Amino acid sequence: MSCLSTCRIEFILATSQPYLYYKCRYINSLWGCMMLFRYISIVIAVCLVLSCGGQKESNLVFTVGGAPAEIDFWEELADEFTAETGIKITVNRQPTDTDQRRQGLVVALKAESSDPDIFLMDVAWVAQMAASGWLLDLEQFGSDGSFSLEPFYRNVIELADRYNNKLIALPVYVDGGLLYYRADLLDRFGYDDPPRTWQELIEQAVRIQAEMQDERADFYGYIWQGAQYEGLICNFLEVAVSGGGGIVNQSGEIEINTEANLEALRMMRAMIADYEISPPNTYTEFTEEEVRVLFQQGKALFERNWPYAYKLHRAENSAVRDKFAIASLPHFEGGRSVATLGGWHIGISRFCDLPDQALEFVRFVTSYETQKKLALNLGWNPGRRDVYDDHEVLNQLPHFAQLQEIFENAYPRPTLPYYTQVSEVMQRYLNSALAGEMTPRDALRKADEEIETIVSRYSQ
Amino acid sequence: MLTVYRHNNLSGYIFLLPLFLFMAGFVLVPVVGTLLNSFYKDVPFLQSEFNGLDNYRSLGGDSSFWQSLRFSLLFVMAAVPLELLLGMVFALVLHKATNSKALLWAAVLIPWAIPSAVSARIWELIYNYNYGLANFVLTKFGLTTEPINWLGGSFSAFWAVTVADVWKTTPFVAIIILAGLQAVPDDFHESAKIDGAGFIRRFFSLTLPLLKPVIVVALLFRTIDSLRVFDVIYVLTGGGPGGATSALSLYGYEYYLIGDFGYASTISVVLFVIAMALSILYVRFSRFERE
Numbered sequence: 001m002s003c004l005s006t007c008r009i010e011f012i013l014a015t016s017q018p019y020l021y022y023k024c025r026y027i028n029s030l031w032g033c034m035m036l037f038r039y040i041s042i043v044i045a046v047c048l049v050l051s052c053g054g055q056k057e058s059n060l061v062f063t064v065g066g067a068p069a070e071i072d073f074w075e076e077l078a079d080e081f082t083a084e085t086g087i088k089i090t091v092n093r094q095p096t097d098t099d100q101r102r103q104g105l106v107v108a109l110k111a112e113s114s115d116p117d118i119f120l121m122d123v124a125w126v127a128q129m130a131a132s133g134w135l136l137d138l139e140q141f142g143s144d145g146s147f148s149l150e151p152f153y154r155n156v157i158e159l160a161d162r163y164n165n166k167l168i169a170l171p172v173y174v175d176g177g178l179l180y181y182r183a184d185l186l187d188r189f190g191y192d193d194p195p196r197t198w199q200e201l202i203e204q205a206v207r208i209q210a211e212m213q214d215e216r217a218d219f220y221g222y223i224w225q226g227a228q229y230e231g232l233i234c235n236f237l238e239v240a241v242s243g244g245g246g247i248v249n250q251s252g253e254i255e256i257n258t259e260a261n262l263e264a265l266r267m268m269r270a271m272i273a274d275y276e277i278s279p280p281n282t283y284t285e286f287t288e289e290e291v292r293v294l295f296q297q298g299k300a301l302f303e304r305n306w307p308y309a310y311k312l313h314r315a316e317n318s319a320v321r322d323k324f325a326i327a328s329l330p331h332f333e334g335g336r337s338v339a340t341l342g343g344w345h346i347g348i349s350r351f352c353d354l355p356d357q358a359l360e361f362v363r364f365v366t367s368y369e370t371q372k373k374l375a376l377n378l379g380w381n382p383g384r385r386d387v388y389d390d391h392e393v394l395n396q397l398p399h400f401a402q403l404q405e406i407f408e409n410a411y412p413r414p415t416l417p418y419y420t421q422v423s424e425v426m427q428r429y430l431n432s433a434l435a436g437e438m439t440p441r442d443a444l445r446k447a448d449e450e451i452e453t454i455v456s457r458y459s460q
Numbered sequence: 461m462l463t464v465y466r467h468n469n470l471s472g473y474i475f476l477l478p479l480f481l482f483m484a485g486f487v488l489v490p491v492v493g494t495l496l497n498s499f500y501k502d503v504p505f506l507q508s509e510f511n512g513l514d515n516y517r518s519l520g521g522d523s524s525f526w527q528s529l530r531f532s533l534l535f536v537m538a539a540v541p542l543e544l545l546l547g548m549v550f551a552l553v554l555h556k557a558t559n560s561k562a563l564l565w566a567a568v569l570i571p572w573a574i575p576s577a578v579s580a581r582i583w584e585l586i587y588n589y590n591y592g593l594a595n596f597v598l599t600k601f602g603l604t605t606e607p608i609n610w611l612g613g614s615f616s617a618f619w620a621v622t623v624a625d626v627w628k629t630t631p632f633v634a635i636i637i638l639a640g641l642q643a644v645p646d647d648f649h650e651s652a653k654i655d656g657a658g659f660i661r662r663f664f665s666l667t668l669p670l671l672k673p674v675i676v677v678a679l680l681f682r683t684i685d686s687l688r689v690f691d692v693i694y695v696l697t698g699g700g701p702g703g704a705t706s707a708l709s710l711y712g713y714e715y716y717l718i719g720d721f722g723y724a725s726t727i728s729v730v731l732f733v734i735a736m737a738l739s740i741l742y743v744r745f746s747r748f749e750r751e
Contacts, residue, residue: 103717128719131504131505228699283700418505425524431703
């Protein structure tokens with residue numbers, strides 16, 4: 001639609017140009033340049049569109065995004081795979097941003113394109129892709145027992161990779177929220193252990209922050225992801241479920257507006273507004289990287305983040321290199337620690353033109369050797385449990401011993417095909433409550449109402 | 461006589477044909493496609509089915525949609541007048557400037573030459589709570605003790621986005637108005653001066669009326685553009701806090717992202733209709749069509 005108005009403008013611009021042209025000698029060269037530039041860009045766009053429908057040969061295509069270094073490593077792995085099996089495979093690079101990665105896949109799959117054949121999916125969209133009928137059942141071809149699911153995390157396979165009793169994906173990378181804490185500071189102020197409950201975390205954070213702020217004004221007690229994006233939902237679930245709340249109630253229906261959730265949201269808001277242990281830009285700017293960098297500069301006592309931050313906190317240039325440790329996130333009194341299950345899963349497109357070769361690649365990626373390489377080179381947490389006991393891996397990544405236990409109890413987001421729609425609404429209202437734009441009670445009530453319409457619109 | 465005229469007409473159409481085909485292929489088809497799509501329930505994991513005006517009905521009861529619509533309209537009302545005012549000032553200065561013209565030109569044009577996403581990133585670094593330039597300057601000079609969370613409240617986020625957009629697009633208005641100023645012959649002003657009209661008087665009775673068509677063009681472009689604003693907000697606030705700066709285009713994009721193509725199309729159609737209506741209004745009221 002925007003295209004039409006742009007073209008209308010383009011047209012007006014082009015037609016009004018002569019008028020301006022002969023009136024002002026002064027600017028005409030500029031207008032001319034501008035017009036030329038616009039037309040050139042249109043021509044380029046046309047060429048791009050036409051070139052999309054070009055060459056077509058049968059070739060495995062693996063679509064993967066992420067940090068440039070990660071994609072480079074995938075390309076190395078692909079070459080290895082070709083050397084091993086003789087099957088050619090092209091790596092199709094995607095951006096880093098998760099939303100953009102999904103969008104790229106959805107457009108190709110909706111068009112029933114034969115490429116990509118294989119791709120990585122965020123655990124939060126596996127259900128949607130499965131429900132759309134876009135994923136092959138990995139067990140439907142190949143001989144019996146083609147996959148031994150033994151080495152994988154059972155809970156992850158059952159909760160994320162099975163849809164209607166079909167195995168439609170396998171975990172390549174498992175993720176869960178952790179508490180990073182400054183062991184040196186806790187020591188200095190006489191605390192032996194990291195906080196077990198949220199109350200303890202708040203007490204320690206308030207006290208140590210007050211002491212530390214004499215030294216540096218920008219020191220904060222607890223930093224976490226509160227910006228309006230999927231990460232906020234992960235953070236919220238970790239707090240809410242640890243006090244008996246959550247998104248799905250006993251009867252399997254989505255229900256947000258509960259007392260436990262209200263308590264969780266109130267506490268999160270209080271961390272920012274009352275205790276002031278989390279900065280006000282928590283709800284505007286704090287995504288994983290913002291939080292990681294602050295902690296790494298030594299500006300925070302506690303940090304909630306994914307395991308990827310561990311390797312970076314240990315890097316040469318980190319101010320907290322040997323001063324921090326990890327633990328399970330705190331919980332409410334009487335509850336239990338929760339880590340939201342995150343991570344990336346590999347699946348095969350239903351429109352894939354070479355399913356047998358694609359399956360070979362999936363097998364290769366989820367093999368012990370490849371998963372070990374991913375751990376050692378990228379610091380990824382493998383989807384296979386057995387890699388966590390590998391000596392070489394444990395030597396380089398000693399925290400894997402702790403991670404294993406955390407992943408055993410990871411809490412999944414609901415496997416609904418319309419989960420992303422639900423998430424969008426929750427993000428908006430939770431973020432509003434954190435910003436103090438509405439009360440936690442109102443936010444949950446309105447979110448519930450809006451989610452009800454979503455459920456009625458999207459459930460069959 | 462008549463045959464020549466007709467022949468001219470025909471050849472004119474022939475010359476226009478490639479453009480028309482181009483527009484049909486790249487504009488008409490997507491627009492009509494979007495319109496048709498807005499009557500469907502088009503979600504990947506459900507059966508695609510025709511549902512008439514259902515999408516429009518749900519839009520009516522969708523409070524987030526109304527919030528976005530409100531934001532978009534307010535944004536137009538805030539940004540466009542500011543851009544016009546500043547653009548006018550810049551244009552007059554540039555028009556009058558005799559020396560250091562190149563420098564002024566550069567200063568005015570740079571914001572417009574920078575891609576929107578990049579300039580939004582620059583503003584993000586200005587507004588950033590921890591290490592942003594704005595807070596650095598304010599705390600450095602002791603104007604505030606606490607840093608200000610610019611993008612944290614719906615009011616301040618609104619103005620933060622508006623300022624970023626005004627900064628970026630004012631030069632465009634300035635150029636168009638300057639073009640109009642250059643087109644006013646000097647002897648008009650000379651004779652007005654002889655008649656004893658002062659600068660203010662000349663501006664209001666002479667320059668402004670003569671500039672009217674040019675101002676309307678600027679107004680039209682800027683209104684449509686700021687109605688469709690996307691990149692600045694996407695980069696700066698992502699629609700936050702809590703959807704307070706979610707423009708209509710962003711809201712539509714959100715649905716496109718989560719795979720509800722029917723609803724996303726519906727939002728696009730609404731945006732399109734509003735943009736069209738405003739354009740028609742402008743053109744009508746300004747009698748832009750040569751009578």
